Amino acid sequence: MFDPLDLFTPEEERVNEVIVQSRYSSKESQVEIENDGDGLGDSIDDSDAKIVSILDLPLIPYANTKVLLCTLILLRPNAQINFNSDESVDSDIAKDVPTDLLDELLKWYTETFPNSNLNTLSKIIEKIPVIKSTSDKESLLNYYTSALKNLEKRLAIGAENDIEHIDLAMKEVVQRISENCGRTAQPSMTREFKLENLHHIVKLYEPSLTADNLGWKTWGSSLVLSQYLINNFNKYINVNNCHVRKVRVLELGAGTGLVGISWGCKWKEEVTSAGNENLQNMELFLTDLPEITNNLAKNVSTNELSDFCKVDVLNWTDPTSFTNTHTEEPFQYILIADPIYSPEHPKWVVDMIVKFLKKPKDGNVSRCFMQIPIREKYQVERETLWRLIEENNLKFTDEQVDYGQDDWGQVQYLYKEIQWK
Numbered sequence: 001m002f003d004p005l006d007l008f009t010p011e012e013e014r015v016n017e018v019i020v021q022s023r024y025s026s027k028e029s030q031v032e033i034e035n036d037g038d039g040l041g042d043s044i045d046d047s048d049a050k051i052v053s054i055l056d057l058p059l060i061p062y063a064n065t066k067v068l069l070c071t072l073i074l075l076r077p078n079a080q081i082n083f084n085s086d087e088s089v090d091s092d093i094a095k096d097v098p099t100d101l102l103d104e105l106l107k108w109y110t111e112t113f114p115n116s117n118l119n120t121l122s123k124i125i126e127k128i129p130v131i132k133s134t135s136d137k138e139s140l141l142n143y144y145t146s147a148l149k150n151l152e153k154r155l156a157i158g159a160e161n162d163i164e165h166i167d168l169a170m171k172e173v174v175q176r177i178s179e180n181c182g183r184t185a186q187p188s189m190t191r192e193f194k195l196e197n198l199h200h201i202v203k204l205y206e207p208s209l210t211a212d213n214l215g216w217k218t219w220g221s222s223l224v225l226s227q228y229l230i231n232n233f234n235k236y237i238n239v240n241n242c243h244v245r246k247v248r249v250l251e252l253g254a255g256t257g258l259v260g261i262s263w264g265c266k267w268k269e270e271v272t273s274a275g276n277e278n279l280q281n282m283e284l285f286l287t288d289l290p291e292i293t294n295n296l297a298k299n300v301s302t303n304e305l306s307d308f309c310k311v312d313v314l315n316w317t318d319p320t321s322f323t324n325t326h327t328e329e330p331f332q333y334i335l336i337a338d339p340i341y342s343p344e345h346p347k348w349v350v351d352m353i354v355k356f357l358k359k360p361k362d363g364n365v366s367r368c369f370m371q372i373p374i375r376e377k378y379q380v381e382r383e384t385l386w387r388l389i390e391e392n393n394l395k396f397t398d399e400q401v402d403y404g405q406d407d408w409g410q411v412q413y414l415y416k417e418i419q420w421k
Helices: 012-024 027-034 065-074 087-096 099-112 121-134 137-157 163-179 220-231 258-273 290-302 320-326 345-356 376-391
Strands: 189-193 202-206 247-252 282-288 309-313 333-337 367-373 394-406 409-420
Touching: 065 099, 065 121, 065 137, 065 163, 099 121, 137 163, 202 258, 202 290, 220 258, 220 333, 220 367, 220 394, 220 409, 247 258, 247 345, 258 282, 258 290, 258 309, 258 333, 282 290, 290 309, 309 320, 333 345, 345 376, 345 394, 367 394, 376 394
Parallel strands: 247 282, 247 333, 282 309, 333 367
Antiparallel strands: 189 202, 367 409, 394 409
């Protein structure tokens, strides 16, 4: 079991002693203090241009709980945009901080420990959130774990008669620790995805990741496939003809839903742009296992697609429940991203394509769009998948290699477009 205190190595008093010595022993700091005649920390230097660091954060043993709580909130991570932190949204974090907490932090920097770099609310809101991106992870973890240890002491003795703020601060610091321990240790989060040629910003909620529920995470292959489908949407879909022939789309193993939701958002924008308000000409099904579909449905609702996008369970080994509910009618388009992480998956995936991909009729071609990461560990499974596709009267009509970003860095992906022979 993960214990945040396992990360704590230095003695709290020693950490803060070093911080005090580092902060006030430098010649530059002495000049600022000596010229601090009015108590507001004004300096002969242009403090607005100075970059603050972890040494400027409140000293844990001396700061009251409201000061620590405010600081921890300001150090919340930025919004996740396409697997990266958006450095432009730091100031938005301040919207989550109650005014009384900001006032306490301002008092700290103007009265308790005057700091000309942080002696106004605007400086505090602008500069403190940046510290998390300019400081090394080990120093941040030391600060957080020291704060956690100190807060536990305060809670034990009922310090400050402010149990509510101590409890809130402890929750914040545990969040900060987990956020700095890699993706698998991170708490639940909401990501944003910005795709070219799509005005809507897709927002996806991800519960905390567990080994037995990998479908709760958005994988890089979903982003790469989503961008490809958005860029080529009009190549496959003519919204002006959809009143004649309803379009049915199925996503297999949708996970958090990025691919299907992106498709649905693009459809909605195209239909609105064409002056056709009948969104029901598209039937979009996002499917996965029972433990995943609740979160999937939440993401569909968040992105305002519930009027024509359906979420349901589809068991690849036995789709009877799905077909009994939604009929056996096949689909013109099947969307699949990153479906292989066990030896059984290649056969199950092909079984679903064979069952649900509509056979060609009257010149209308159905397609399966598939994006798979090139993981060395699953080379055998990929080869099995390609072989089974060809053995089941299916063919590859397009293929390309892509590169994209994931939580663990850059990944190589293989795109395949599949049709009936």
